[in-house]
Amino acid sequence: MGSWDRAALTLNAEGLMTRSGKPWSGDNLRAKLRWQELLEPKVIWPNPANAKRSRHRGVTLGVDGNSAFGETIEIPLPAIFSFEEVMELKWVTVTRPPVTRGRTYTLSRRPESPCGKHYTGGGGAEREYRCSGKKPEYAGAPRCSCPSMDAEAVEAYVWDQIRAMLGDTKRLRHLASLQATRHAGSKVDYEKRIADFERQIEEQQESMDLAMTVAARQAARKGLGRAEAEAHVERAVRRLEAELAETEKLLAETRQWQAEAAATEGRANDIEALAELAHIHIST
Numbered sequence: 001m002g003s004w005d006r007a008a009l010t011l012n013a014e015g016l017m018t019r020s021g022k023p024w025s026g027d028n029l030r031a032k033l034r035w036q037e038l039l040e041p042k043v044i045w046p047n048p049a050n051a052k053r054s055r056h057r058g059v060t061l062g063v064d065g066n067s068a069f070g071e072t073i074e075i076p077l078p079a080i081f082s083f084e085e086v087m088e089l090k091w092v093t094v095t096r097p098p099v100t101r102g103r104t105y106t107l108s109r110r111p112e113s114p115c116g117k118h119y120t121g122g123g124g125a126e127r128e129y130r131c132s133g134k135k136p137e138y139a140g141a142p143r144c145s146c147p148s149m150d151a152e153a154v155e156a157y158v159w160d161q162i163r164a165m166l167g168d169t170k171r172l173r174h175l176a177s178l179q180a181t182r183h184a185g186s187k188v189d190y191e192k193r194i195a196d197f198e199r200q201i202e203e204q205q206e207s208m209d210l211a212m213t214v215a216a217r218q219a220a221r222k223g224l225g226r227a228e229a230e231a232h233v234e235r236a237v238r239r240l241e242a243e244l245a246e247t248e249k250l251l252a253e254t255r256q257w258q259a260e261a262a263a264t265e266g267r268a269n270d271i272e273a274l275a276e277l278a279h280i281h282i283s284t
Helices: 003-013 026-032 083-093 151-167 169-180 190-222 226-281
Strands: 042-045 073-076 119-122 128-131
Touching: 003 026, 128 151, 151 169, 190 226
Parallel strands: none
Antiparallel strands: 042 073, 119 128
16 A cells, blocks of 8 residues: 555544545545645636636636736735645655556456456556456555456457457358348438427427417516516416427437437448458458
8 A cells, every 4th residue: 555545544544534525545635735726825816727627617818828818816825834845745746757668458448357347457577457446446445356367368368359250251241230230120210200300399499489478468467577477477388398398308319319320330331341351351
């Protein structure tokens, strides 16, 4: 267990959880201690350096790379750490370049492990695949007992299977046939169905507009106040709104099915082309 995991384990044992109430992990703790506002007690708003971060979507830059809405301001904050502590934190939290050994793991995150996680490439002196469940979600969390797999043996076995499949033209064409007939049991004219739903939606929207107009006139004749008139109009179109939402849902589902059918046909064509290429280039 690394030093960050041990620190996170101590916080969890003392009941000092994250702001969301979840246990700390070593990675999470390390990331929090690298916050710029924590190491340098100030906030720059808007900060052009944060323009591309999802947490700061409001920062818009001009053509000169500075804030598009005026000059930035710097807001000082009370210092939490001393200068010496900040320097030490910067040193221990710095991201150091990974040590590369020229290893490639072509199957990383593809094999599923017995615990339901996935195997990823790793290892010390020997190349091997290890279950990602061995890394605890938080400090002190249970680890899985999935065995490691020898990378050379696993990759050799998978490649043999791939060569056998690619060399079997008949098998590839059978797969293509399965893909092509996947939705053949129900010949659906998606274009016609989509057009019907779009027509229904247009008619339902016109009905809602008419119902709102009639309801507003009724409220005016009755001399209803603003709140009562709005409630009257809402009751008049509630059923129509529900019907419209249902039709829009059906339209979205039909478009999704149409895209899936097109993708299935494309996969069948790809497999057929692969069969032809394999027949030419791969020798069994």
